[in-house]
Amino acid sequence: MRIEVDIDRTLRARDRQFRLAASFVSTAGITVLFGPSGAGKTLTLRAIAGLLHCDHGRIVLNETTLFDSTHGIDLPARRRGIGFVFQDYALFPHLNVVQNVAFARAQGWFAPRRAMDADIGDLLEAFALSELAESYPAQLSGGQRQRVALARAIAAQPHLLLLDEPFAALDAPLRAHLRTELLAIRERFAIPMVVITHDPDDVAALGGTVVTIEKGRVLEA
Amino acid sequence: MTEALQPLLLTLKVSALATVLALVAGVACARALGRRRGLARDVAESLLTLPLVLPPTVLGYYLLVVLGRNGVIGGWLHANFGISLIFTWQGAVIAAAVAAFPLTLRAARAAFAEVDAQFEQAARTLGLTETAVFFRVSLPLAWRGVCAGALLAFARAMGEFGATLMVAGSLPGRTQTLSIAIYNAVMAGDDATAQTLVLISLVTAVVILILAARLLRRAPRGLQDAA
Numbered sequence: 001m002r003i004e005v006d007i008d009r010t011l012r013a014r015d016r017q018f019r020l021a022a023s024f025v026s027t028a029g030i031t032v033l034f035g036p037s038g039a040g041k042t043l044t045l046r047a048i049a050g051l052l053h054c055d056h057g058r059i060v061l062n063e064t065t066l067f068d069s070t071h072g073i074d075l076p077a078r079r080r081g082i083g084f085v086f087q088d089y090a091l092f093p094h095l096n097v098v099q100n101v102a103f104a105r106a107q108g109w110f111a112p113r114r115a116m117d118a119d120i121g122d123l124l125e126a127f128a129l130s131e132l133a134e135s136y137p138a139q140l141s142g143g144q145r146q147r148v149a150l151a152r153a154i155a156a157q158p159h160l161l162l163l164d165e166p167f168a169a170l171d172a173p174l175r176a177h178l179r180t181e182l183l184a185i186r187e188r189f190a191i192p193m194v195v196i197t198h199d200p201d202d203v204a205a206l207g208g209t210v211v212t213i214e215k216g217r218v219l220e221a
Numbered sequence: 222m223t224e225a226l227q228p229l230l231l232t233l234k235v236s237a238l239a240t241v242l243a244l245v246a247g248v249a250c251a252r253a254l255g256r257r258r259g260l261a262r263d264v265a266e267s268l269l270t271l272p273l274v275l276p277p278t279v280l281g282y283y284l285l286v287v288l289g290r291n292g293v294i295g296g297w298l299h300a301n302f303g304i305s306l307i308f309t310w311q312g313a314v315i316a317a318a319v320a321a322f323p324l325t326l327r328a329a330r331a332a333f334a335e336v337d338a339q340f341e342q343a344a345r346t347l348g349l350t351e352t353a354v355f356f357r358v359s360l361p362l363a364w365r366g367v368c369a370g371a372l373l374a375f376a377r378a379m380g381e382f383g384a385t386l387m388v389a390g391s392l393p394g395r396t397q398t399l400s401i402a403i404y405n406a407v408m409a410g411d412d413a414t415a416q417t418l419v420l421i422s423l424v425t426a427v428v429i430l431i432l433a434a435r436l437l438r439r440a441p442r443g444l445q446d447a448a
Contacts, residue, residue: 051342077345084346090339094361104347109356156347 001192002027003160007047007057007067020044020216023057029186030208031194040216041196042087045162048194049084050077061160083153083161083191087168089145091137097148098124098133104156120155126188127151142170143178150182154189163195167202179205225417227394228402229425235310235385235398236378239317240325243374246318247325248367252355255333266330273323277383284316284388306388310396313389317381321374328370332363365437372433379426399425 006023020040024031033041046052048059050066053074059067061082066075091100095111101123102115116133124130127147137145146166153161166182167175179202186193195206203210212219250269254262272280288295288306298304306312336359344354360367382400389396391405399422406415 049346051346077342078348078350080346081348082346084343086339086343088339090337090343092340092343092358092362103344103357104349107348107350107353109353111357152347 002062004060007054009054018216022213022218024211024218026209028209029192030206032203032206032208032210033196033213034203034210035213037198039213041213042164045164045196049082049162050080081159083156083158085149085153085163085166087164089149091145091148093137096134096136097129100148101151101155103152123151123155143174161191161193163193165196225421228397228399229421232379232399235313235317236375238314239321239378240371240375242318243321243325244371246322248329250326251329251333269326270323272319280320281384281387284384308390313385313396316384316388317378320381320384321377324373324377325370329367332366333359336362368437
């Protein structure tokens with residue numbers, strides 16, 4: 001896996017502006033974006049996923065150019081093949097666990113009547129969600145929601161998984177447990193990840209390449 | 222009783238079809254407006270809201286101008302298909318749909334604005350096209366608000382009088398809806414018929430409101446606990 005990010009985007013609110021000008025290259029299985037809140041980590045992740053449009057720059061994943069302002073390339077989010085686990089998980093509240101996890105399996109205008117199949121069953125098993133298949137997101141705990149969000153993203157078979165502060169919403173004991181779980185998932189599905197955190201403990205536990213972002217800039221290692 | 226039942230059935234038929242038309246058009250326009258910004262959108266939105274604030278007779282007049290034999294749409298329909306909408310129950314459907322349209326539009330606009338954009342973004346990262354995102358995420362999450370708009374639209378269509386009278390007239394058994402039949406009965410001094418029709422109107426309205434309230438209370442399972 002190789003990801004090359006070189007992006008420039010200026011955001012303006014009424015009385016202030018923020019310039020994100022981040023660039024880094026990583027070939028590690030796990031890349032950790034580390035920095036204080038408001039540094040531009042989430043914006044960077046959204047730019048990689050295609051959810052934030054950049055003014056200038058280049059984003060290349062393996063051999064695929066996702067964004068290149070000089071050549072007018074800007075793949076829409078749906079064609080980037082990148083999974084995104086949102087900070088508050090963004091599970092579809094009107095769908096149960098199976099329907100959430102199987103969401104990407106059917107790409108049509110309407111959801112299929114039956115979401116369950118053997119692959120989804122295996123995935124639910126892998127994420128210890130089989131018992132919760134019929135539950136709705138509002139009925140799940142924080143840790144369960146995170147597992148659903150991960151399973152939903154992985155079911156789409158992405159080339160890269162982006163995780164925005166995956167542990168921020170959880171208490172300390174659960175956080176430690178889920179760090180190990182995340183690493184296990186990385187191994188099992190052989191999927192490269194870019195993970196955002198502001199917690200030095202996460203950085204130590206996850207390993208991989210660390211990219212430190214502050215005030216919209218990548219600090220030299 | 223037949224002379225009372227006929228206007229009721231006609232009114233229900235006209236109102237139901239008008240609500241469907243207003244609902245589809247309202248949701249489509251709400252989505253188109255929601256993706257734009259600036260002056261052009263504000264102008265379009267106020268033009269589309271006009272049927273709500275114009276006197277129904279003014280609305281009826283403009284519908285006659287457009288749908289009449291010499292009108293843009295009416296002339297074209299007559300020349301190509303031999304169809305005339307004036308003085309037909311289909312004309313009454315159009316009149317009621319136009320009158321009810323701003324209600325579905327505004328309800329849908331508000332309901333779509335309430336949907337957290339993050340759910341739509343999540344669906345995009347999962348590979349869905351914009352149309353699929355709309356049908357599988359935005360619309361289901363906005364559904365209750367859209368339904369509430371449809372209910373208001375149906376009530377508005379049931380009570381529609383002025384525009385319907387001008388476009389469809391008052392042909393007993395063919396275009397005479399409840400509200401028009403009541404007006405005619407009162408004008409003819411037929412108090413017995415008028416009282417029956419008024420009572421039917423009242424009971425129908427109450428039944429529909431109760432049905433709608435029960436329907437709206439039964440939210441999709443996943444949304445129940447979140448509320």
